[in-house]
Amino acid sequence: MSKKIRTEAVDHLFEAILCLKDKEECYTFFEDVCTINEILSLSQRFEVAHMLREQKTYLDIAEKTGASTATISRVNRSLNYGNDGYDMVFARMKGQEGEQ
Numbered sequence: 001m002s003k004k005i006r007t008e009a010v011d012h013l014f015e016a017i018l019c020l021k022d023k024e025e026c027y028t029f030f031e032d033v034c035t036i037n038e039i040l041s042l043s044q045r046f047e048v049a050h051m052l053r054e055q056k057t058y059l060d061i062a063e064k065t066g067a068s069t070a071t072i073s074r075v076n077r078s079l080n081y082g083n084d085g086y087d088m089v090f091a092r093m094k095g096q097e098g099e100q
Contacts (some may be wrong), residue, residue, distance in 0.1 A: 006092075024098075038045045044071070045067075045075050046086075047064075047067075048061055049075050049086045051064065052079055
């Protein structure tokens with residue numbers, strides 16, 4: 001079952017996200033747009049992806065993040081067979097760290 005993600009509504013949402021200027025604005029916007037659990041789930045998956053790229057074991061990841069093995073596996077599948085979105089962001093974040 002494939003859902004079409006590229007819609008006018010999604011474009012509009014992404015344009016709104018791209019307007020955000022700093023972390024504080026992100027908190028303000030995402031707290032209005034998402035539930036706390038949705039934000040925490042997204043952040044958990046992002047942390048799982050980061051730890052997988054650092055070659056951490058499923059057990060270590062589950063213990064640190066509280067993620068289920070199903071979630072860890074799903075994120076791992078995205079890292080291996082997805083659109084390289086995680087890696088693109090990790091590379092940019094690493095570049096920003098070097099600038100500071």
